[in-house]
Amino acid sequence: MSTNNVNEVEFIQQLGTLLENNPAGQDAPLRQIQEELARLSQNGATSTLEQAYQSLGTAVGKDKGWQTLFRDTGILGSALKDLDSSNRPASLRKQYLRVIGNCVADNDLNREVVVKDLQKLVVLITEEELATIALIVLFNLCNDFDPAKAATAALRLDATISRELFLGHLPEATLDYAVDLLTWTTGKLTADQLKDEYSLETFAALLKVALQYDEDHYHExxxxxxxxxxxPEFQQYVATPKFVDDLVVLMLDFEIRLTSTEIEAVFQELSITKSDDQPSSEETTVLLLSQLVNSISALSATDAFAQNFTVRSPVIERVRAKLDYPTDRSPSAVCACVMLGNLAMSDEVCIDMVSIMQLHMPLRDIIFFDKHPALVYAALGFLRHLAFPEANRTELGDARIIEGCHNFIASGSDDPAVRGEMAALLCKLVTNNSKNIERVVMYRVGERRGEPGELPLRSVSNGPTCLGDLVKHSLLPARPLPSTAMKNFMVEAGRTIVAILRYLGRSAAGGELDVEAVRLRMFECPDVAKPLARLVRQRFYADARSEGLLGLGLMAQSHEGAASVISEIKEDEGLLEAIKDFAEGKDGGVEQQGQAGGRDYQNAIVLLQALQNNWGDEANAALKDRIMSLQEILGKLMV
Structure with missing residues (x-):
């Protein structure tokens, strides 16, 4: 078919006839079409060009067989070339876009051609008349084609789209395409891109858009x-009042849209410890809220957050309200505990939180009433921060937090992370605090001491003490911790006993604490020496092993305590052998310490001497010989 010197009407007719044929073997006619298109373009025949490209776009949309021919004959290239021509009307450029969009649909070779001119497509998103078709073309280009997604990320298509979304410039019909492109582009950002000014702009715009709640795209x-x-680095940039306030509002807004079943699933997803029969949820709403809670919690641990917020900041006041009981409908209460706990980093702040703000009271209620491990774990972590200042410990004990911990331990919860955090809190509460030591060692479940608050307690006359249940449960088989950085229940139970023994060892008779009565009640507790022996026997926690050895030495300073230690040595044949290896430097002892007068060496000497000073009928002749023999070995090492 010759197109030379034919009028424009005939050209359009001939083109229509050609495009009705099978694409096979149409290379030569199409090249002639391309030549005529070039001539029409030079002559400014806009109307004819628009009709021609409309026909071409329709044809390739119906039959993908034209895609390769359009590329090879230059038709695709011509559409790309003139796409950004300022002297071309929008109606013509829309037809260019139709040709390009249909040429790249599921055709990677054509996509490679178009990606080279990607910038021309991106800028058209901001043109009202072309935004819709431009987004559709970009969608076809990027769908299942990673090089195009990476190229859009390099051009920061996400920043352009998010800005247009925020300004409300994109037609509703384009939102599905725009959101998919946003998701794809964001996923291809490099580590450096994720932290640049475009990302901050994109994040700010999307946060505002999300708060407007578009039901169809909210989750995306x-x-x-x-x-x-x-x-982590991006968290530092957005740990500001403007961003955190909006993020908290978003979290609370998301939360109230969930059903009771979904809320329960979120709590399960937030649990630190996952059981084998508890797979992660596949519900989008559940995963998103749990991730949002965790992300905002992590953001509150940054240095920038500590610099920009105080406990009196408006957004902190907002999350603080989520601690009010009942919390069983509020996974955001987990975030509230973490955020407030991360602000409790000085004695002054912690004391104000307890004595003035009374923040420990809702945390106590969580321990007593809430059964969600994720929330209890977060509340315990916050309480442990509040217990760092010695001035707070008595008031925390007065609030019956020790009883709450006791009830939880006695309930038989098997979550190792929660149990470990609870034992660590008890250890902190009894450290240098006679009143809390009395509560842990002397008070029995069901006893009332005239303290404020009417909280449910098991009504058991002459029931177990907190110390008794702590020892009992520390000796039970436990599930592994999700992370070695978390508190180990057995270790923290042993440390609690050591903290009590330290205080009793340096307290004089006649003080506010009846030392002898507490000591006697303590040694009435079955297996009270066993947690300390296990600390000495374990090899993973070096500091805890040293504390276990110290604790056994402190315990052996009285006849009753020595009897408990001797009973444990008789039951555990390997305990003295472990101390012997330790003393000989075979397992973290003298040689590894680098000096004979090391702390652990001295503690071993103290233990063995105390046993000899206080043993009674509990130690038979053979055991006495073993103890004295080990002391002799240690004595030689001292030379």
Whole structure:
């Protein structure tokens, strides 16, 4: 078919006839078409060009067989070339876009051609008349084609789209395409891109858009926001009042939209410890809220957060309200505990939180009433921060937090992370505090001491003490901790006993604490020496092993305590052998310490001498010989 010197009407007719044929073997006619298109373009025949490209776009949309021919004959290239021509009307450029969009649909070779001119497509998103078709073309280009997604990330398509979304410039019909492109582009950002000014701009715009709640795209917006928040460096940039306030509002807004069943699933997803029969949820709403809670919690641990917020900041006041009981409908209460706990980093702040703000009271209620491990764990972590100042410990004990911990331990919860955090809190509460030591050692479940608050306690006359249950449960088989950085229940139970023994050892008779009565009640507790022996026997926690050895030495300073230690040595044949290896430097002892007068060496000497000073009928002749023999070995090492 010759197109030379034919009028434009005939050209359009001939083109229509050609495009009705099978694409096979149409290379030569199409090249002639391309030549005529070039001539029409030079002559400014806009109307004819628009009709021609409309026909071409329709044809390739119906039959993908034209895709390769359009590329090889230059038709695709011509559409790309003139796409950004300022003297071309929008109606013509829309037809260019139709040709390009249909040429790249599921055709990677054509996509490679178009990616080279990607910038021309991106800028068209901001043109009202072309935004819709431009987004559709970009969608076809990027769908299942990673090089295009990476290229859009390099051009920061996400920043352009998010800005247009925020300004409300994108037609509703384009939102599905825009959100998919946002998701794809965000996923291809490099580590450096994720932290640049474009990302901050994108994040700010999307956060505002998400707060407007578009039911169809709400989850996608939140997912992209979470993607940014999971980067530790990016967290530093957004730990400001403006961003954190909006993030908290978003979290609370998301939370109230969930059903009771979904809320329960979120609590399970937030649990630190996951059981084998408890797989992660596949519900989008559950995963998103749990990730949002965790992300905002992590953000509150940054240096920037500590610099920009105080406990009196408005957004902190907002999350603080989530601690009010009942909390069983509020996974955001987990975030509240973490955020407030991260602000409790000085004695002054912690004392104000307890004595003035009374923040320990809702935390106590969580321990007593809430059964969600994730929330109890977060509350315990916050309480442990509040217990760091010695001035707070008595008031925390007066609030019956020790009883709450006791009830929880006695309930038989098998969550190792929660149990470990609870034992660590008890250890902190009894350290240098006679009243709390009395509560742990002397008070029995069901006893009332005229303290404030009417909280449910098991009504058991002459029931077990907190210390008794602590020892009992520390000796039971336990599930492994999710992380070695978490508190180990057995270790913290042993440390609690050591803290009590330290205080009793340096307290004089006649003080506010009846030392002898507490000591006698303590040694009435079955197996009270066993947690300390296990600390000495374990090899993973070096400091805890040293504390276990110290604790056994302190315990052996009285006849009753020595009897408990001797009973444990008789039951555990390997205990003295472990101390012997330790003393000989075979397992973390003298040689590894580098000096004969090391702390652990001295503690071993103290233990063995105390046993000899206080043993009674509990130690038979053979055991006495073993103890004295070990002391002789240690004596030689001292030379």
């Amino acid at each position: 917006y939140v997912a992209i926001i979470i993607h940014y928040l999971q980067d």
